[in-house]
Amino acid sequence: MVPHEGGxxxxxxxxVMALARRVRRAYADSLAAWQVTPSQSRALRVLSTHPDGVRPSVLADELRIAPRSATEVVDALEDRGWxxxxxxxxxxxxxxxxxxxxxxxxxxxxxxxxxxxxxxVLGVLTEEQRRTLHGILSVVVGEDQ
Incomplete structure (x- = not known):
């Protein structure tokens, strides 16, 4: 491993945080083609899990944002026809x-x-490294049960 500043x-x-930032940045760059913000993307994903619909307050709760912020996201999504x-x-x-x-x-x-x-972002890893990373992350986030 390459030493960081100060050796x-x-x-x-x-x-882990740097990896998350790199993935988010690559994701945001890809979303830019559709002029979709990451917050709009998250809202769309939440809405997709509620095919019968969801109240705005539930959307705000699931996004962990204030209802006023959810209203702004909803307005933008509605304006785009989504x-x-x-x-x-x-x-x-x-x-x-x-x-x-x-x-x-x-x-x-x-x-x-x-x-x-x-x-x-993960394309630099070998298949074995990816399996190892997946296993480790699964344990850390509690998905290994």
Whole structure:
């Protein structure tokens, strides 16, 4: 490993954060072709997990953002034709958000971009190194059960 400034190797946590930044940057660069921000992409992904629709407050909770910020994201997605607002059939005062067919298609394309961005960054690893990294990360994030 190449020593870091001051002759010390970077801490493992710093390397994990640097990797995450590189993947996010590659992902954001790929999203730019569709003029989709990472926050809009996350909202689209959440909406795709609720095919029957979701209330804006639930979207905000799942995105861990303020309701006002969620409204801004929803407005932008609706303006682009990727999302529709409708009255909640169980409570006409409430709003439900659903993806439009165009939004569903975009989510599928974005998932491909996410995979490609990761592949671009992790492409320097051998197959064995990738399996090892996958195993380690699975343990760390609790997905190994």
């Amino acid at each position: 010390h190797e970077p801490a493992t946590g710093d390397l 999302l529709r607002r409708a009255a909640d059939p169980t409570d006409r005062r409430a709003t439900m958000l659903t993806l439009t067919p165009r939004g569903q298609d975009l989510v599928a394309r974005i998932e491909d971009v996410r995979r490609d961005a990761s592949e671009q």
